[in-house]
Amino acid sequence: MTFASRTRGALVHAYLRAGTRQAVWHRMRSRVWAGTPTLTFWHQVDDPWSHLLAQALPRFLAAFPAAELAMEIVPPPAADADPEPQLRLAHGIRDAAALASLYPELDFPRAPEALPDDRVRRANAALLSVADGRERLDAAIQIGRALWNDRPDDLRQGIGAVGAVPGHRIDPLLEDAYTRLRAAGHYQGAMIRYGGEWYWGVDRLWHLARALGADEAGLARALPSATPGRGTAPRGQVEVFFSFRSPYSYVGLQRLAERYGADPAVTLELRPLLPMVTRGLAVPEMKKLYIARDAYREARVHGVPFGRVYDPLGEGVERCLRLFEAAPPDQRLAVSLAAFRAIWAEAEDLTDDASFARLAAEVGLDAAQVLAGGDAWRGRVEANRAELGTLGLWGVPSFRVGDGVTWGQDRLDLVHRWLCEP
Template sequence: MRTKIATAVSALVTSPRLRALGRRRRALMRRLSGRRPVIHYFHQAGDPYSVLAVQAVPLLRARYGVDVEIHAVSAPDRAAAPEPDMLTAYGLRDAALSGRLAGFSLDADVSALAPDASAKALAKGDALRRKLGHYLGAVFYFEGEWYWGLDRLDFLEERLAPFRRADAPALSIAPRREVTLAPCKTPARPPVFEAFISFRSPYTWLAIERVTKLAAHYGADLKWRFVLPMVMRGLPVPLAKQLYIVRDCKREAERLGLPFGRVADPVGAGAERGLSVLHHAIPAGKGAGFAQSFLQGVFAEGIDAATDAGLIRLAARAGLDDAFVKKALADPSWREVAEKNRADMFAGGAWGVPSFRVEGGAMLWGQDRLWAIEEALRAACESP
């Protein structure tokens, strides 16, 4: 019953109809008050993603008939960003990739755009960010919805389309880049492609199909490196973060043409049971199929993986029978493998999933960076 209630709540939270109603209600309130549209941008000093995001502010003001208010905020607390030192190191490298796509630089002088960061200003900005329901820097808020950094600026611009100035260019400020599966010669040796995944990660669900297609197209040796969910490793996930993630995943799923929203959270027994089956499915050549079935089931179909009926149903879609599932559940050796994978992932500079690397190279975190993984796979194919 608890799972059914949670699934119904998640479906409501991610409901496109509810989202559309909220947008119309806020737009009506704005028009009735006679106010101009206002974007709130939250800037975190020293954050590389904020250095990039604030460079978009003048472009937003120039292209759209909107006001943009900039607020200084503090760094997120450890509950929202549990590995601050790793985030600092990874963020510099990852933001450089993101900036390259948009033509923005981490070396740009943004002092004229950055807001007052006095203690009083920070307290005010933090309070507003908390009230509106977020926890990070480099985020834009517009009439009830959040957009993080350059990665989600295209979604914000979709919302702003009615306010676009007549002379504004049609191209997005920060265009997306997606995998292309471009022609590539068969490699002399299959490049090793590692995918660090979790069965409680909705972003893993968004990535899983593209990951398998990338590996097949570029002749890669795909290694599934499963880990326990973050919260089961003692890393908390605050409510504001949970809400932002499921709503963000919903719009990403819509963009990718994937179902999402009827979530049966597999945290605990569901994830553990799923990983035990995955551990046995991988050497049987059914790892990708089971992972995709499991993730679709728990994030789009409300299937409870903590029950025998639910897990058997998810396994059957991947060609795994009841006997296979029972044998896997009786074997606890998956735990050692999951811990080794976690240690390797941390050693590579990532602490969350999905994360990827090719030929032992730089770790890339997130389904938004699969285009960069494709670059690495193509380079590996073209190397002598």
């Protein structure tokens, strides 16, 4: 570790910890002085994850009767935060259907299509006319079900029950709400803000319930109940598309290794990629900060060392890929995890020869030989990028088990269910 990387890593760690302390202080202050916790839900009508979160909130709010709900209606994310909107929507539809199959109380059709623009506009007009948070939530659930299940009569009935703002006001009201969202520190819908922290979709309701003081019994009351999985033992192959610059890839791969690393019936096929930014998909600063804090929170829950970070973008990533290529196939999981720890927990600057030599020695490789190797890794990562594209995905970590494809370390329970299918 160089002095510069040690200093930068300490600063990043301090920033991540400060965010946690700030959120705790904010929650304590709101309870002492305000008395009532306020949750702000940013809802996008044509976003599948927003629709699922809206359906989960009545049960959640019933478990916290003192909480108040504020609700904003926002448009799709701006282009800087959503470089692949059509792919993201297609993935969101698949993902929402998969989540609904896990949680019976959440409704989502198995094979819906993107929503017609005119119906989305009418739904926005209706929801924008409802001011109260709870009433707006009820309307969003009813109208959302009519939209996603292609029930035009129910849609007309839902809109008729609440009214609608004039057409010329729809876009300005949506843009004003999106401006408030960006000013508050985020960039997309399906988000809840409470106590200075952000919580995405159904997946982060667990964290939100904990922030509101829930114990185990409270969690059971607040969160959707999953259908029990099959009792069969897992077996098969998991293809893991990942990037060394992705903190979620690190958390996901560490969790997979702990669960299946010693299981001879499960094979992890690792498929590394270059970071999104080097593939022409830029990430705005606001998104980077949210991802860092959210990944830190997830890492803490799953016991993954995380926080002292040194960005490996550029040569650092390439050296990790060279190390991966040089390792024997049966050692690539250990090599990948060692590289991830160096980047995300130990703030190692892997462009520094001494730091890279220590990493190589840790995994039983010679740094000089690794760096003198050819460029075979480039063909590997390009083939992996192309394969990921054929799956309709672009982000990491992504996973494939047979015909099942999903994205995000949040979906490892789904991966496990696929492995347990006969």
